[in-house]
Amino acid sequence: MMEIIESxxxxxxxxxxxxxxxxxxxIKSRLMMEIESFIxxxxxxxxxxxxxxxxxxxxxxDVMRGKIDKFTIDALVDMLSKAGLQVTITVEHVAA
Structure with missing residues (x-):
């Protein structure tokens, strides 16, 4: 029997x-998705x-193929910036 676990x-x-x-x-996956979507x-x-x-x-x-391990967050932000896109962040308090 298969067990279903909530994400x-x-x-x-x-x-x-x-x-x-x-x-x-x-964070890296979201940045990569933005680059792919832009292209x-x-x-x-x-x-x-x-x-x-x-x-x-x-x-x-590598971005288009989702090779996430080949990129740093900095490199992805630089790529987006050079494409004329601005990256913004949101920081939230998470209860422990």
């Missing part, structure tokens, strides 16, 4: 990553997006 809202935490690591992975919505080639964001085409390919 915590953080897939990485649900997969067993420590809280601090899962928080970073969520697709603008109908850009990977080469054009790479030039705009100041990275190589293989780096854009």
């Amino acid at each position: 915590s809202g953080n897939v990485f935490k649900d997969l067993g990553f420590p809280q601090e690591e899962s928080d970073k992975l969520i 697709k919505n603008k109908g850009m080639t990977q080469a054009h997006a790479a030039g705009l964001m100041g990275v190589t085409r293989p780096r854009i390919s």
Whole structure:
């Protein structure tokens, strides 16, 4: 019989990553999704997006393929900034 467990809202935490690591992975995944969405919505080639964001085409390919381990939060924020997008953050108090 299959057991269904309610999600915590953080897939990485649900997969067993420590809280601090899962928080970073969520941030990176959201930034990567924004980059991918921007490229697709603008109908850009990977080469054009790479030039705009100041990275190589293989780096854009890594974003599009979800290779989260290849990026730092800083690098992703830089890419978004070079594309003319502003990143804002929200910090919330979470009860322990």
